[in-house]
Amino acid sequence: MDAQDRPDVAIVGGGIVGLATAYRLVEARPDLQIAVLEREPQVGTGQSSRNSGVLHAGLYYPPGSAKARWCTAGKQQLEAFCTEHGVPVAHTGKVVAAVDRDEIPRLHALEERARTNGVEVERLGPQGVLDHEPHLRALAGLWSPRTAVTDFGAVCRALAQRIDAAGGQVHTSAEVVDLEQTPEAVRLVVTTRDDGTVPGAARRTSEVTARTVVTCAGLQSDRIAALAGTAGAERIVPFRGAWLRLRGDAAGLVRGNIYPVPLPGLPFLGVHLTKRIDGQAWIGPNAVLALAREGRGPWSVDLQDLADTLRFPGLYRLARRHLPTAVAEIWRDRVLRATVREVQRYVPDVEVADVERGPWGVRAQMLEPSGEMVDDFRVRRHGRVVSVLNAPSPAATASLAIGAEIRDQVLTHLP
Ligand SMILES: Cc1cc2nc3c(=O)[nH]c(=O)nc-3n(C[C@H](O)[C@H](O)[C@H](O)COP(=O)(O)OP(=O)(O)OC[C@H]3O[C@@H](n4cnc5c(N)ncnc54)[C@H](O)[C@@H]3O)c2cc1C
Incomplete structure (x- = not known):
């Protein structure tokens, strides 16, 4: 990444959320210059590759929450993306199993919540549980036929290819070490490893100016937000x-998938x-x-x-x-x-x-x-920076819906 690069939107973090945001942006506005800056030599090697690989159907989340809305929408969008770009998805389904009597009211509450969220579920007795999972012993279960599995790391690589093919740029081995907002732009200080592969290889530092910035830095989200002015007390x-x-x-x-009652x-x-x-x-x-x-x-x-x-x-x-x-x-x-x-x-x-x-x-x-653990997704805007502060599970499932939401926020400020 060079100082003469002046992207319209710079995205800090090439995990699944940053990549999905870049993908939604290049898709909607191929005329804009979109750059993803990822610290590691490859995209999606953080949380986005080190997870259970479950495409969640959306049963657990409080109705009306961002998780409830974006998980169901995002899952459909991600499955369509996988089908189009040859990333395998297996529709294996899931049984949530109640093994103790005191878990049954919580299982029923989960069923109620799933239905409110518009997620298909079926109540199971002990035999119904065995029909789906022959080695599972439970008093009752909840069957979620829409739960699936995929390889989110492969999704990240496919997203990066599509961004590249659409004229966006994905820079790896590029770490954002400082960020400063001015009324006209955002200045990013970026440290790049020269050969992009060998840890400890020679580094160089450059300044990049972007019209707007989106931060999707996963485990570093609070620190990057602190630089960008989007951090709170969390x-x-x-x-x-x-x-x-x-x-x-x-x-x-x-x-x-066999899950306990949470x-x-x-x-x-x-x-x-x-x-x-x-x-x-x-x-x-x-x-x-x-x-x-x-x-x-x-x-x-x-x-x-x-x-x-x-x-x-x-x-x-x-x-x-x-x-x-x-x-x-x-x-x-x-x-x-x-x-x-x-x-x-x-x-x-x-x-x-x-x-x-x-x-x-x-x-x-x-x-x-x-x-208190922040359960829902949290996105905050300050000036020219939009920060994804909290993107826990099911953010991989919901990534394309989160990306669409951030795209809309960015484009309203980017004529
Ligand atoms: C154990 C576990 C199980 C999970 N299971 C599931 C599941 O089954 N289904 C599901 O939907 N979700 C699951 N999740 C959640 C899901 O993996 C995450 O919500 C999702 O991957 C978050 O993506 P992200 O892009 O925000 O973060 P990340 O994938 O962590 O990406 C952040 C990126 O930012 C980069 N970065 C950080 N700082 C900088 C910087 N200064 N400059 C440049 N780049 C920087 C990092 O290198 C990293 O690549 C699970 C998570 C975990 C940990």
């Missing part, structure tokens, strides 16, 4: 999610079993506080990240509220047998010998100083 607190993998024939213990008051959906698009079966993810936002390994420590997390009062208020859950999550994270025991509640045939440790990812979870 902060990103990183939560690592790790999966177990079912070995060999044990992958056949799940056909589609715990009230927490945005995470619980440890679930997912048959992935490549045929692997994963159990997870759990949710434990991460010691680095973007570490190379699950136990990486970044002192700056850790200090920011520990300095934030919201963390302690959250911990006070959910201490038993947090301790149980840490225990299950360390003791593989404990996760297996949890899964055996609903799939009793899973044995410890059937599982191995699998991949992991880090969620960008936004927290208020009060300790």
Whole structure:
């Protein structure tokens, strides 16, 4: 990226949300210069590739919320995009399983919510559950036929190709290190790695001037927003999610997706079993506080990240509220047998010998100083910058709808 580049819209972050926004913009206004700036050598390697790969149908989200609206619309749009551009999608469906009596009222409340959101669901008894998932033992279930799986990393690569083909620019190994708004434009300071592939290779710094900027920086969203003037008092607190993998024939213990009834008051959906698009079966993810936002390994420590997390009062208020859950999550994270025991509640045939440790990812979870987890998507505008502050699950599913919303916000200010 060179100083003479003067994009109409610069998008910070080449994850699925930034790319979907760029795609919606080039599609609507091929006359504009759109540039995506991604810090890593490839697009979509952050949260967008390290997730469960589930195209959520939209049953969980409070009616009227941005999640409820954008998940159902975005899923349809993403499936159409995948069909058009050869990204595989498998319509495997999902059973939400109630194994204890006290989960049944919550399952019925979920059914009600799904119907209010216009999402197709079917109530199941024990036999209906077995018809869909022969190894699942539950008192009752909710069948979601529209839940599907895909490879969101492949979606990111396809989006980048379409942006490029439509005349947009996707710059990788390009990190935005500073951002300043003036009345006429936004000045970005960008550090570029020369060869774009070798970490630590020679770097150069340039200044780029854009008419407007959209920030979609995932785990860095609060820090980039602070530079852009769009930040509030909320902060990103990183939560690592790790999966177990079912070995060999044990992958056949799940056909589609098996989810527990979610715990009230927490945005995470619980440890679930997912048959992935490549045929692997994963159990997870759990949710434990991460010691680095973007570490190379699950136990990486970044002192700056850790200090920011520990300095934030919201963390302690959250911990006070959910201490038993947090301790149980840490225990299950360390003791593989404990996760297996949890899964055996609903799939009793899973044995410890059937599982191995699998991949992991880090969620960008936004927290208020009060300790409340920000559940809904959060987008904020200030002057010439629109910032996506909170884009947790199902933002990958909803990405094209989020992109369309941001496109409309940007274009009203860009004649
Ligand atoms: C464990 C887990 C499971 C999940 N499961 C699902 C699921 O099944 N279905 C679903 O729909 N969603 C799921 N999600 C959520 C989904 O993955 C995310 O909501 C989505 O990927 C967010 O996309 P993003 O583009 O906002 O963030 P990211 O993918 O994190 O992208 C942000 C990008 O910004 C770049 N960046 C940061 N700072 C800078 C800078 N200064 N300059 C340039 N670039 C920068 C980063 O390198 C990164 O590539 C899951 C998430 C996790 C972690």
